[in-house]
Amino acid sequence: MSLSLLWLVPTLPLIGAIVNGFGAGRLPRKVVSAIGTGTVGLAFVIAIGCFAQMLAMPAEERFYVQQLFAWIDSGDLSVPVRLALDPLSALMMLIVTGVGFLIHVYSTGYMNHEKAYGRYFAYLNLFTFAMLMLVLADNFLLMFFGWEGVGLCSYLLIGFWYQKPSAAEAGKKAFVVNRIGDWGFLLGIFLIFVTFGSLDFGRVFSEAPSRLAVGSALATAIGLFLFVGAMGKSAQIPLHVWLPDAMEGPTPVSALIHAATMVTAGVYMIARCHILYALAPTALLLVAIVGAATALFAATIGLVQKDIKRVLAYSTVSQLGYMFLAMGVGAYTAGVFHLMTHAFFKALLFLGAGSVIHALSGEQDMDRMGGLKAHLPRTHLTMLVATLAIAGVFPFSGFFSKDEILWNAFSSSNGGPLAGKLLWAAGLIGAFLTAFYMFRLYFMTFHGASRVTEEAKHHLHESPASMTLPLVLLAVLSAIGGLVQIPLLDGGQRLDAWLEPVFADAARVAGGAGHGAAAPHGAHDPGLEVALMAISLVVALAGIYVAHRFYVADPAAPKRLAERARAFYQTIFNKYWIDEIYDAWIVQPIRRGSERLWHGFDAAVIDGAVNGIARQIERGAGLLRTAQTGYVQVYALILTLGLVVVIGYLALR
């Protein structure tokens, strides 16, 4: 297979979206499923082909550009639609099409009873197309196109059940919060264009080290603006509020968009722009701090949520925080590694949760689950693998990726020697909380006494093969996915080697500048690394043990503790009242201001001017109207008088 087939990878899902979109309601379900899954599956096959082709090439030649057509060509601005394949985008392409394909297959089972089946697959295919454009873009504007495309599809799919007011509201919330992030991203793009006169990745990144000084205000500003965009898309503090609400969408959507792919776009963007961040250590430090804070903060909220999908949503926010922490300490490979393993185990967790919800006829409250182990054997087993992976238990994938991040944070020197240790400590506490809340979810769902309602018990069944097969495949990936990057083993760091051509220049830029974002592999102390690994493993096991104590050994304990620490419990149960604070401090003032503008300016000034003119014209017309009496003889009289005046004038002149 040749790399020139690359254009088919995004085009196939687009064709699927068009066919399913226009055929919605007319095509039979079997055809919709075949087109929906087939196009993505074929794209996955081609992606594997391209990946294999690249693997066969020497490391320094692994770069391929395919120009499709000119998009914008105006003055200095020239933006082609051009796809670029390098080790990073190839990896992302594999994740998007591979996990995407499994979720498409799962959807054929999960959405089977759904009326708007065609519309669902049209949106899902369109999302895959947009995400692939984002990943494969070779300039900022095309990336922004994909960025907005995935945002649109996210909005459409969160509000898929638009008849439900909460789903429509959640869709709007996601869209509006993402606009704030996009505002930052767009300003960053403008700043890049003003600085470099080009939006091309190749030109911007190769010229950046010579045009921007390390730590200069301009570099920092670009980094911060781009990070605002990443914060919006990847749900980091303070723009994290939309992701938990996004769980109103169908569960496979949560798995694909709000766990495995779209929300990682921010991480991917920062990894892509790593050279710009290498030049802006302050911005990078902020990325690390926001990431660590989010990882910790979202984990605490996840401790007490009752809705199974909401726990997973906060867990996603928290895990994305880890990825940003990795970006922030300059450990791009570790961040991308965690992005990959997270795509596996979090997609699996969501799909497993979907399988549970499906089995319980739509029940999402964990207080009405329990003891499902016997009824859902395959779901239970795969979920257990995913839970072990996310908790960071050796040798599951999450252990390797999370540990690599923590190790890199510990040895980071950006922002002083203490900063790295603090970031590591935050990550470690987060890891403990993660292990705890994930096993809380696991125990509450599958173990203990059954709290399932009688009605749901009646329909209890294991999901069909179309749903369990993706679960099994993802479970395998979650279990062994970490083996691509084994620490301390010679030749074990395959991912490092694969991504090395992409990220090598960051270390060079930073290293050449002396005090940039430090390359953390400088001082490698194997003993220390093993010690840190042991600590995080102990912490993860401790989290699991505590969860077992609370939810299996003594099920009354959580309630007692919640009573004792009532204020704290209420605070985290209500998500630190962030939504309420935003509502009171931002949404309501804007609302009041808008209302004032509406009444004060729009209604009074603009409408006043328009209506005033109309009223004056009406009044003038009313005066003139009285001349039109309708009596023929009045007209005749006026005519005669006029004639007399004219003749008189001519005669007496």
Place this chain on the structure above:
Amino acid sequence: MPPTVPLVWYQILAAILFTIGVVGVLVRRSALVIFMSIELMLNAVNLSFVAFSRQHASMDGHIFVFFVMAVAAAEVAIGLAIIVAIFRNKETASVDDVHLLKG
């Protein structure tokens, strides 16, 4: 050669007839009378034409008069038809009762 009536007398008569027509159009309410007044004005003009034509020994004025009479006949036919149609609908021939077209 018999003594001729001076041209100005014809003109005075035509002016008187025309004025009577104008006043009739302006003051009478009956559509039929207004119509007759219009005919009076037309014929006042005709008289003036004929007088001038004779004075100048030219046939132009006569030809004008024939045209005016022919057009007036056609106009009368249409005008009477309209008046009859209005009378059928509104049972009146008074122009004051027909004033729908107003602001």
